[in-house]
Amino acid sequence: MIRVEGLTKTFVTGRGAQRAVVQAVRGVSFSAPDGAITALLGPNGAGKTTTLRMVSTLVKPDAGRATVGAHDVVSQPEAVRADLGVLSDARGLYTRLSGRENIRYYGALRGLSGKPLDGRIDELAQLLEFEHLLERRTEGFSTGEKLKVALARALVHDPQHVLLDEPTNGLDVVSARALRRMLLRLKQAGKCLVFSSHVMQEVEALCERVVVVAKGQTLHEGTVDELKARTGKGSLEDAFVHLAFDGKEGAP
Amino acid sequence: MRQLVTVLHKELLDGVRDRRVWLVVLVTALVSGPLTLLLVSKFLADLKSKAEAREVLVENAQAAPRLVNFLERQGRVVEPPPADVRALIEAGRFDDAVLVVPEGFEADLFRGRLVELSILHDTNRAKSTTAAVTLERLVGGFGQELTLQRLLVRSIDPALIRTVRPTLVALGSSRGGATRLLFLVPLVALVSAVIGALAIAIDVTAGERERGSLEPLLMNPVSPWSLVLGKWLAVCTASLVTLVGTVTSFAVAGQVIRDEGLSAAFQFGVAEAGYTLAVLGPFCLFVSSVLMLAALFARGHKEAQATTSYIVSLVSIAPSLSMFLSLQDASWQLLVPALGQNMVLARVFRGSPVTVLDVLTPALVCVGLTFVTLVAKTKLVGRESIVFAKG
Numbered sequence: 001m002i003r004v005e006g007l008t009k010t011f012v013t014g015r016g017a018q019r020a021v022v023q024a025v026r027g028v029s030f031s032a033p034d035g036a037i038t039a040l041l042g043p044n045g046a047g048k049t050t051t052l053r054m055v056s057t058l059v060k061p062d063a064g065r066a067t068v069g070a071h072d073v074v075s076q077p078e079a080v081r082a083d084l085g086v087l088s089d090a091r092g093l094y095t096r097l098s099g100r101e102n103i104r105y106y107g108a109l110r111g112l113s114g115k116p117l118d119g120r121i122d123e124l125a126q127l128l129e130f131e132h133l134l135e136r137r138t139e140g141f142s143t144g145e146k147l148k149v150a151l152a153r154a155l156v157h158d159p160q161h162v163l164l165d166e167p168t169n170g171l172d173v174v175s176a177r178a179l180r181r182m183l184l185r186l187k188q189a190g191k192c193l194v195f196s197s198h199v200m201q202e203v204e205a206l207c208e209r210v211v212v213v214a215k216g217q218t219l220h221e222g223t224v225d226e227l228k229a230r231t232g233k234g235s236l237e238d239a240f241v242h243l244a245f246d247g248k249e250g251a252p
Numbered sequence: 253m254r255q256l257v258t259v260l261h262k263e264l265l266d267g268v269r270d271r272r273v274w275l276v277v278l279v280t281a282l283v284s285g286p287l288t289l290l291l292v293s294k295f296l297a298d299l300k301s302k303a304e305a306r307e308v309l310v311e312n313a314q315a316a317p318r319l320v321n322f323l324e325r326q327g328r329v330v331e332p333p334p335a336d337v338r339a340l341i342e343a344g345r346f347d348d349a350v351l352v353v354p355e356g357f358e359a360d361l362f363r364g365r366l367v368e369l370s371i372l373h374d375t376n377r378a379k380s381t382t383a384a385v386t387l388e389r390l391v392g393g394f395g396q397e398l399t400l401q402r403l404l405v406r407s408i409d410p411a412l413i414r415t416v417r418p419t420l421v422a423l424g425s426s427r428g429g430a431t432r433l434l435f436l437v438p439l440v441a442l443v444s445a446v447i448g449a450l451a452i453a454i455d456v457t458a459g460e461r462e463r464g465s466l467e468p469l470l471m472n473p474v475s476p477w478s479l480v481l482g483k484w485l486a487v488c489t490a491s492l493v494t495l496v497g498t499v500t501s502f503a504v505a506g507q508v509i510r511d512e513g514l515s516a517a518f519q520f521g522v523a524e525a526g527y528t529l530a531v532l533g534p535f536c537l538f539v540s541s542v543l544m545l546a547a548l549f550a551r552g553h554k555e556a557q558a559t560t561s562y563i564v565s566l567v568s569i570a571p572s573l574s575m576f577l578s579l580q581d582a583s584w585q586l587l588v589p590a591l592g593q594n595m596v597l598a599r600v601f602r603g604s605p606v607t608v609l610d611v612l613t614p615a616l617v618c619v620g621l622t623f624v625t626l627v628a629k630t631k632l633v634g635r636e637s638i639v640f641a642k643g
Contacts (some may be wrong), residue, residue: 084471
């Protein structure tokens with residue numbers, strides 16, 4: 001279970017005359033239960049990525065609270081990271097290492113080793129359909145191939161909680177389908193999944209719960225049907241646009 | 253500890269597979285020593301051959317038959333200079349010197365007047381300067397011979413004009429001239445330690461962020477100390493390997509290059525190599541740490557290269573600073589990395605006494621500063637301004 005209560009975060013950008021204060025998140029709250037996929041929906045700049053970074057302990061919130069399982073992200077960051085798998089916006093791989101070596105590095109950092117680690121890598125490669133890439137250096141991998149290795153790297157320790165920041169961005173149909181199958185499998189295994197996305201069909205097909213975020217605030221939290229009913233719209237996309245953009249497309 | 257070993261293993265594997273790291277380490281370590289010695293050897297040989305050259309260039313030689321006769325008796329062959337010799341010298345394209353004989357030279361000599369002889373040369377070219385000094389010495393000899401003849405004609409004892417006679421007495425260290433060129437070793441070895449560490453120091457810091465792997469890496473439950481120490485040890489390994497290679501290549505090249513002048517001025521054996529490694533080893537630890545700290549603030553490879561180039565420059569000019577500012581053995585240098593190591597090695601090589609404190613002080617300074625920079629990195633590595641700085 002991931003709980004987020006009133007998170008806020010302000011950044012200072014530039015120096016001197018260029019200095020500007022940006023309030024990226026100004027009160028995001030939601031909860032993501034185990035055994036479910038929770039979607040974080042919002043326009044660009046809504047604060048989704050910053051929220052996920054605060055939950056993953058990389059960014060310290062100015063106010064509010066977030067817990068992953070029983071652990072607080074500010075006071076127990078190591079414990080949170082130990083039980084969290086994150087596929088962030090940055091998915092850089094080590095191009096001189098093979099797919100297996102990339103995943104093994106993260107597994108070893110999390111205390112795994114030997115046959116259990118290699119077995120887990122083989123299992124993930126099979127589930128994500130990239131066994132043929134495992135022993136190849138990742139230099140020259142396509143976006144989809146990189147994403148699969150990065151996702152396997154994030155899941156190597158079989159975390160109970162998984163955060164995914166726009167995971168299907170840039171993926172072809174086949175890779176996106178493989179990813180969706182993986183997410184459903186994780187959900188069935190009772191994992192708690194939170195992912196941000198722009199693809200409404202994907203959210204509708206995968207997610208039990210939807211959290212709409214705009215201007216750094218939570219505008220709605222509930223099921224897809226509840227969102228449609230609240231806005232009186234027939235499709236998730238129309239309901240989202242109505243809520244996030246006050247019904248005016250392109251003007252949040 | 254296990255995490256530290258994991259990080260170190262990954263960074264070494266990544267570094268070993270990075271062709272840039274290998275090329276820099278190999279080229280710096282294996283080529284810099286022999287190449288420097290070969291160039292110095294050739295330079296010394298050229299100077300020697302210029303000083304011993306039989307040909308001397310004399311402009312308007314027909315106006316000075318007695319001078320030509322003197323030069324030929326010294327075993328020299330008098331040749332005319334090229335017609336455009338002044339233009340060549342001014343253009344910096346002439347490696348010799350020219351003696352210019354004025355019109356009426358013989359008549360002026362006959363009348364006992366002081367005759368001015370110009371020696372044209374290029375002060376920017378060592379060979380030209382050497383040839384000018386040779387010509388000056390020959391003309392001086394000719395003048396002495398004339399003076400002697402004039403005194404004898406007047407029945408005056410030539411000993412009367414000899415009032416003082418300077419004699420050079422060498423009181424240098426016991427090793428004398430055998431170490432004149434050893435100053436090259438710290439000069440090259442200090443820079444090689446930095447160059448060897450540079451590529452990998454940038455890759456594990458600015459490179460990590462540029463390729464987008466720092467953010468996911470920090471999402472692992474890994475302690476900042478394991479992360480920083482693992483990466484630093486990998487950088488140190490590259491620096492130390494380059495240093496050992498450079499020192500070894502100097503030692504081997506010193507044995508292999510069979511040049512009389514070089515052998516006389518460059519006696520670098522196992523003992524000297526051992527001293528060099530012992531003194532410069534702690535410097536490798538320090539410079540690896542400083543390079544990583546500097547690159548940590550850079551937003552990418554290019555910016556990191558620009559930032560770290562200041563460190564490379566500072567280290568490369570340190571031995572020259574000591575030489576040109578005549579710092580000699582000022583003990584405050586022991587507290588400054590690079591200067592301290594250079595001073596201790598200079599003393600060791602010339603056979604001056606070196607105390608344990610002289611060796612330990614720069615080493616402890618390096619270890620202390622390394623610790624401070626490592627602590628700073630552990631505090632900085634997870635900072636939002638470092639992790640999310642935009643390139």
